[in-house]
Amino acid sequence: MLAPYFPSINPERFACVHRIFGASNAARMLQQIPVEQRRQAADAIALEAYWRVQDPVYGSVGVISMLQREISVAQRELAETQAQVSMYTAQVQSQSNQITQVQYLVDNAHLIPNQPPIHGLCQPPDIP
Amino acid sequence: MLAPYFPSINPERFACVHRIFGASNAARMLQQIPVEQRRQAADAIALEAYWRVQDPVYGSVGVISMLQREISVAQRELAETQAQVSMYTAQVQSQSNQITQVQYLVDNAHLIPNQPPIHGLCQPPDIP
Numbered sequence: 001m002l003a004p005y006f007p008s009i010n011p012e013r014f015a016c017v018h019r020i021f022g023a024s025n026a027a028r029m030l031q032q033i034p035v036e037q038r039r040q041a042a043d044a045i046a047l048e049a050y051w052r053v054q055d056p057v058y059g060s061v062g063v064i065s066m067l068q069r070e071i072s073v074a075q076r077e078l079a080e081t082q083a084q085v086s087m088y089t090a091q092v093q094s095q096s097n098q099i100t101q102v103q104y105l106v107d108n109a110h111l112i113p114n115q116p117p118i119h120g121l122c123q124p125p126d127i128p
Numbered sequence: 129m130l131a132p133y134f135p136s137i138n139p140e141r142f143a144c145v146h147r148i149f150g151a152s153n154a155a156r157m158l159q160q161i162p163v164e165q166r167r168q169a170a171d172a173i174a175l176e177a178y179w180r181v182q183d184p185v186y187g188s189v190g191v192i193s194m195l196q197r198e199i200s201v202a203q204r205e206l207a208e209t210q211a212q213v214s215m216y217t218a219q220v221q222s223q224s225n226q227i228t229q230v231q232y233l234v235d236n237a238h239l240i241p242n243q244p245p246i247h248g249l250c251q252p253p254d255i256p
Contacts, residue, residue: 057161
């Protein structure tokens with residue numbers, strides 16, 4: 001039953017399955033699965049057994065916890081980046097308004113009599 | 129050996145462990161773990177067994193595949209959002225330069241003699 005899915009070329013793989021599930025349990029699990037899915041099931045059982053040998057306390061649950069932490073980090077980073085996008089969107093919009101207003105002033109400058117600027121080039125002289 | 133970690137108040141939990149690992153395998157696995165970590169190990173074993181009962185082909189590996197897909201989606205979304213941030217940063221910079229230039233023109237408008245605008249308000253009359 002197990003031989004086609006655990007070839008003797010990779011005895012370590014079967015050793016893990018044997019140690020964690022026991023050969024008869026593993027065979028029974030595969031037997032309850034449609035033939036066309038047994039290869040995937042055998043691979044998944046071998047992976048689970050491998051992780052439990054590597055980490056006898058948490059096994060595949062340890063891998064899952066690690067991935068969940070990775071997801072949390074990615075989601076937090078995404079939220080921060082989305083906040084940055086919102087901030088920039090507002091900044092771009094505000095600058096666009098500013099440009100439109102200033103451009104309007106420039107376009108209509110000929111309607112206003114020449115006068116010194118209110119701010120800008122004219123600075124009060126330094127007091128010695 | 130198993131009783132403290134699989135109380136009879138939750139027989140379903142132990143039924144999964146029994147079905148997937150077998151009681152003697154589960155007991156042996158716990159025995160090889162330091163006493164202070166056995167509770168976590170029992171919880172992880174129960175979770176693994178539960179997932180394999182739910183999904184006899186993939187078990188916890190199915191959960192891991194799903195989380196890996198979630199991570200891929202989050203990372204792709206993050207990359208897209210970071211690209212948006214870069215685009216906005218460039219836009220904000222370019223608008224700042226534009227504002228500085230136009231502001232310079234406005235500040236120095238008094239130095240330029242009054243003349244009609246090159247573009248803007250003056251439109252050629254419509255040809256009937």
